[in-house]
Every structure is written in C-alpha cells, then in structure tokens.
Amino acid sequence: MRYAYFPGCSLSSSGIEFNLSFQCVSRALGIDLVEVRDWVCCGASSAHATSHLLSIALPVLNLSHAENDGFDRLIAPCLACMSRFKAANVELEHDPELREKIHEVFDYKYQGKVKVYHPLEVFLEMGLERIREKIRKKLKGLKVVCYYGCVLTRPPKVAQFDNVENPQSMDSIIRTLGAEAIDWSYKTECCGVSMTLTRSDIVLKLSNDILREAKEAGADAIVVCCPLCQANLDGRQRQIEEIYKTRYELPILYITQLMGLAFGAYPKEVGIQKLITSPREALGLIGLM
C-alpha cells in the first residue's frame, strides 16, 4: 500500500534510527513510503501555545501537499507530528468557522481527505499474521516494557486508536516477535519532553519515574514508538543516574528496531549503533550482539 510519508524534523536528527528502522520494516512488509513534497515543521508543542490558527495551518500545509499529490493516507512516526496532524483533521471537520479561516490562509483548499496514521496503526491494520510471516529470528529471552507516551492514544477523540489508558498495540507486536512484554502502569505517563530545554528539572523527575518503574518491573529494555520519548529517556539517562544516584543502563529501543532485527536485518541497518545507552547486553540475551 502506498503512503505519504511525513518524517518530521526529529527523524532526520535525534530520531534518525527510527527513520532507518521504519523504512527497513516497511520494505519487508510492503509498505510503500513516498516523502511528502517540500514538507515543513508541524509546529509541535510551540505553535499551539502561540496561535491556534497557526497550529492548524502548519499541518494543513503538509496535508494539502499530500492531498494534491493524490494521497489519501499519511504516516507520521513522531507522536508530536501525528497528534498535530490528527487534531487538524478533526478540528477542521467539526468547526466550519475554522475551515473558513484556513481557506483564507491557503490558495489550495484542503478537502480533509488525507487520513493520518502512526506506523503502529498501519502494522496492526496489516495484521499480526503478516508480521509473523516475516520473522526469521524470534526474540525469545528478551523482556521489555512498552512505553507509549502521551499522545498516541490521547485524547481519544483525536487519536482514535488503541485503549486510551492501557494500550496494547505494541505489546501485541512484541509478543508476536517472541519477546516478553511485561505489564506495567507507566505506559502512557508523560516523560515531559516539551519542557526539555526550559524546565529540565521536571523532565528529569518524570523520566526518572519511568526508568525506575521499568527497572522494577524487571525489563531489559524499554520499547518506544516516538522519537521525542526516545531522545529524552536515552539522552538524559546519564544525567538522571547522576542526580538520582542510581544505575539503570536501560536501552531505549524503537519498536521498529526490534521488528527489523526479528525480520533478519543487521543491527546497523536498523540504527542500533545510534543508541546512546548500549543495548549490547539486552540484545546479547537473544544472541543478536
């Protein structure tokens, strides 16, 4: 199936391994990705704090490009992007006044025909059976917790995906891959990344809570589906260990990295070398490193 692909700012920098691994998995599953023409930033958490109209206009600018080029499905792997795109579609559908204002901003009249997906939604739509068919190496022996972050399922009116307080999509994929997905209660807690540059104290506390709970649950690694969660939990882990005088050494892996490895890709193909906290020990458990 052909999709417009919106990598967003993160996937070409701090989340580069998400890009590598998602493309690798997409090739294996037959998901055809075409990058959105001349895409620009979605505005993330800054646009909606400055101007509501702007926070809708930036996603619409990208959605119009996709619609204009004949796409009716768009994939945004970054949860901040995905959430802003979905919110724009939902608000435009329900608010004629806003629609009018947006039409004033653009020459091209966006029709709202592009449906927005996160990679997890696409994987589940294809079915776990399809994933199972592609597995060359089961990840038996690896114990992980799945961390979904804030806005994959929230608010349900916008996200329209999975169980809002206790999502299962990643857990079901992890189990299909042969690894163990431990149940825990921090699946959708916020890691605080939107304040990472200004109030790092909040971010360190919230991320520490998540890392501590994951460790206590007995996980060898945390599996994530958002480049912002990953950058935070991985990039700040050393600082957190220093401040809270503890040792986690928990690798933060993307779900697509584990899928790629199970499909037989080399660690380098899915960007394992890009991770800051080394996954050597965790992947050693399944004989991959």
Next chain:
Amino acid sequence: MSVVFSKENLKLARKIQSLTGENVMLCYQCKKCTLGCPSAYTMKMKPHELMRAIQLGLEEEISWSGTLWICLSCETCNTRCPQDINILRVIDGFREMSKDMNYYNPQPFIPALHRIFMALVERFGKIYELGLALAINLRMLTPFKDIDMAYPMLSRGKLKLLPHKSRGAKELQQVMARIRKIEKG
C-alpha cells in the same frame, strides 16, 4: 483570599469561551485533572484551581502562578475530564491572550522558547535543534546547560551542527505572514 463575586467576574470565562469554544463554568471541581497531571506537583495553582480561578475571573493571579506555562500539553486532563472540557485548549487560549496582558510571569523562558522555536521554523521550514538549544540557553544565562548531552549526540550524527533548510520554507513564510495579517484583524 476572598473574592466578591459579581457579573464582572464572569467576563474572563466568557472571553475564554468565545476564543476557544470551551465553557469552564461546567467545571465542578472533581480534581481528576490535577490527579492525573504530571507537572501538578510543581504548580502553585493546580489545574482544578486554574479552572476555578477562571470562573472567578482572577486573571492576574493565574498569570502570577505560572501554571499556564508549566503545563506539558500531555492531554491527560482532557482525556479524563467528566465534563468533557478541553482544558489544554483553555490553557492554550490563555497563553494566546497573555501576549496582550502585562502581568508578571514567573516562567518567562517557556514562552520565549516557543517564540524562538517558531522564529527558527519560519526561517528554515524545520526546527534547528542546536540553534534552539543555544538560543534558549543564552536567554536563560546558562550557556553550558546540557553540554554533556551534546557530544554523544553529535558523535552519532543525531545532532546537526548547521541548520538544514526545507524547500517548503518559502511557502511556510507566506502562510505565517497571512496568519499574522488575519490575526491582526
């Protein structure tokens, strides 16, 4: 603090409603928003108190509390509110309004970050992470904050030294200019 309640007090709630479409008068203080809020522990005015303060028209107190800017936009309150109030939308509306208010804000760097973020996006069409971090660090007078994070990221190619310009930047600049024009009236 005692508040004498009059029709005057309702003005703020009405203003928020006309801007965002959200009716804060529906709030009956169940505190589900506060109990689920990840940053409530560091807020002087908790989310449910913010709702009450809007009902009472306490514009200045709200600004002084800094709550507007400590909100992480995680959408937990919106998801759990039994009255279906979009609390984040209310907060965003207030943030937008605060541009024209001259009250003290104890968290000046957070709106400053949003401004720098949008200025960089307008310039390049994408975000320039290193530039954003440097600019806000200078603004906060902590130029070397998080410098320990830079090397592991630079050496893995996860942080670019120079900005990368999107081919869509020009179109984006036009869009932002039009929005400014519409918003001015």
